[in-house]
Amino acid sequence: MATILAHIRVHPGAESRFEGLARDLYSASHAHETGVREYQYWRGQEPGLYYTLLAFDDHQSFIAHQVSEHHEAAARALGEVIADIRLEWVDPVAGASPLPPTTGQGPPEGASPAVQAATERFAARVAPWWADQRSSS
Numbered sequence: 681m682a683t684i685l686a687h688i689r690v691h692p693g694a695e696s697r698f699e700g701l702a703r704d705l706y707s708a709s710h711a712h713e714t715g716v717r718e719y720q721y722w723r724g725q726e727p728g729l730y731y732t733l734l735a736f737d738d739h740q741s742f743i744a745h746q747v748s749e750h751h752e753a754a755a756r757a758l759g760e761v762i763a764d765i766r767l768e769w770v771d772p773v774a775g776a777s778p779l780p781p782t783t784g785q786g787p788p789e790g791a792s793p794a795v796q797a798a799t800e801r802f803a804a805r806v807a808p809w810w811a812d813q814r815s816s817s
Contacts, residue, residue: 681780682742682804683718686732687766694761695728701754701761702730708750715741717779728763739785739804746798769805774814781814782806 690698702721709719718735736742745751772779784804787796 681717681735681737681772681782682739682784683733683735683770683772683779683782684742685768685770686734687768688730688732688762689764690728690730690761691763692728697757698730698761701757702732705750705754709745709748712750713741713745713748715744719745735779739783739799740788743787743795743798743802746802747792747794767802769807771807771810771814781810 688698699721706719706721709716715737716735717737718733720733722731722733723729724731734742734745736745769782771782774781782804784806785799787799791799
């Protein structure tokens with residue numbers, strides 16, 4: 681499983697454009713990706729602040745999302761509206777979320793250069809303290 685909470689700040693005045701891109705990505709991801717479990721966007725309290733929850737069957741499914749045709753097609757437009765983005769790997773609390781633990785994976789054998797680069801760039805950051813909490817659950 682791979683679960684991420686993205687913290688996104690868009691440029692002032694770019695909110696409507698960003699939300700249109702978010703709707704398009706949401707639709708395409710759910711229509712064309714088999715490994716997506718959760719992929720949702722929310723507005724934050726502050727103007728221009730957004731959050732995205734992304735959860736995939738495994739890390740390779742997340743990488744497939746990152747290098748998908750629809751994600752690549754939106755990349756330039758997203759770069760124009762996003763002022764800052766921070767990806768935070770999160771781990772579901774057993775019994776308080778239906779999602780399994782976040783884990784990392786390397787690229788599959790024979791992966792394309794794009795998949796290899798994305799796997800390295802977006803390596804899962806599994807916090808050491810999660811293991812302690814998982815074993816006590």
